[in-house]
Amino acid sequence: MRDPVYYSGSASFFDTHAHIYDRKFDANNTTTEDILQRCKSSGVTSVLIPADSEETSRLAVEMAGKYDGYEGISLYASVGVHPHEAKTYTKEVEGYLRTSLDRHTELKIMAVGEIGLDYYYDLSERSVQREVFEKQLKLAKEYDLPIILHERDATGDCLDILRRFYKEGRLRNVPGVCHCCSCSLEASQELVKMGFYIGFDGPLTFKNNKKTPEVALNTPWDRIVIETDSPYLTPEPNRGLVNEPCHVAYVCAKLAEIKGVTIDEAAQITYDNGKKLFGVN
Numbered sequence: 001m002r003d004p005v006y007y008s009g010s011a012s013f014f015d016t017h018a019h020i021y022d023r024k025f026d027a028n029n030t031t032t033e034d035i036l037q038r039c040k041s042s043g044v045t046s047v048l049i050p051a052d053s054e055e056t057s058r059l060a061v062e063m064a065g066k067y068d069g070y071e072g073i074s075l076y077a078s079v080g081v082h083p084h085e086a087k088t089y090t091k092e093v094e095g096y097l098r099t100s101l102d103r104h105t106e107l108k109i110m111a112v113g114e115i116g117l118d119y120y121y122d123l124s125e126r127s128v129q130r131e132v133f134e135k136q137l138k139l140a141k142e143y144d145l146p147i148i149l150h151e152r153d154a155t156g157d158c159l160d161i162l163r164r165f166y167k168e169g170r171l172r173n174v175p176g177v178c179h180c181c182s183c184s185l186e187a188s189q190e191l192v193k194m195g196f197y198i199g200f201d202g203p204l205t206f207k208n209n210k211k212t213p214e215v216a217l218n219t220p221w222d223r224i225v226i227e228t229d230s231p232y233l234t235p236e237p238n239r240g241l242v243n244e245p246c247h248v249a250y251v252c253a254k255l256a257e258i259k260g261v262t263i264d265e266a267a268q269i270t271y272d273n274g275k276k277l278f279g280v281n
């Protein structure tokens, strides 16, 4: 059973990345109310619900609207098309994104994402992924919102595109977050230089993962956010369970250990960073 052992009673956590609309929760007989109740008992007081397609953009916005404030939890959404789904990006889809982004404040849409490149699964053609990534980068700049970057096995091309946008002044000062960072230390440092935040989740706690703790150690404190990527990537010691935002405490605990601070301190810093990144009051 889940055991939010780290909750001191005073820390607040911000899970900046949880797909709580995912069908995996239904299959597991977990309701949104269950998830949010467990957030409450674990000290998770803010959750951002990211999207990966038009369908999930609608779900994220709908859920943030319906459940914001339930059990005192603040919910936020993003809209965007993931590189896996790049092949579904049509004029109509962009039309939908624009219509919702026009009302981003009212709908609590805090970011454009997940967008980026994924050459590991290659579920959309690479040239299409790059084109759709650029289109949505422009959209983010146009609406002055940060991006949620998904990058897997595509660091070279991803950095090429971001570098070009950066040089041409087409990235925001705070361009966004490198979600579930899996790139090298060198690449993460270049992203930080461009203004990005770095998001850490379950893999930070995996025993065989040496690279991510190294990246966390070398990322400045003011650029780190924590996330779960629920329902995937469940952190130790709960691997095997469906991931939920309440598990973000384990990511925070691992981060605190790496950085040599208390869990409460790590929670506070990453909470404030999340608020700054997404412009949450």
Ligand SMILES: [Zn+2]
Pocket (backbone or CB within 6 Å): 017, 019, 050, 114, 229
């Ligand atoms: Zn995700």
